[in-house]
Amino acid sequence: MSGEPLLEINASHFTPEDLSAGVRHDYQLTPRDAVVLQVNHRQMGVGGDNSWGAHTHDEFKLLADREYAYTYRLRPLTDVDEATALSRRPTAGSDREDLCAAPAGAGAARDPGRPST
Numbered sequence: 001m002s003g004e005p006l007l008e009i010n011a012s013h014f015t016p017e018d019l020s021a022g023v024r025h026d027y028q029l030t031p032r033d034a035v036v037l038q039v040n041h042r043q044m045g046v047g048g049d050n051s052w053g054a055h056t057h058d059e060f061k062l063l064a065d066r067e068y069a070y071t072y073r074l075r076p077l078t079d080v081d082e083a084t085a086l087s088r089r090p091t092a093g094s095d096r097e098d099l100c101a102a103p104a105g106a107g108a109a110r111d112p113g114r115p116s117t
Contacts, residue, residue, distance in 0.1 A: 008040040041070040
């Protein structure tokens with residue numbers, strides 16, 4: 001998977017709701033049969049640079065009055081050797097463009113908090 005700009009990606013056997021269900025330890029979770037893929041464009045800073053009560057600096061906030069967009073491409077890899085080789089390649093510059101060259105599947109996402117214009 002590659003994205004523009006770089007993305008945060010997580011594959012897990014748990015949904016975000018599963019992880020927020022009030023359990024205290026991971027062994028209390030029941031893994032799902034399916035893999036849950038999370039693709040995130042950005043994360044807002046958490047603040048706390050001088051104490052946990054400090055607010056996030058403005059330059060690290062994701063504001064609801066702005067539009068955020070990103071694109072991503074999924075490429076299935078069926079050859080284990082190819083997948084291993086690609087996983088070791090740098091993700092910047094022309095290498096990232098080469099990885100995106102085979103359009104097996106593509107998608108785009110918008111910030112769900114913003115209406116389409």
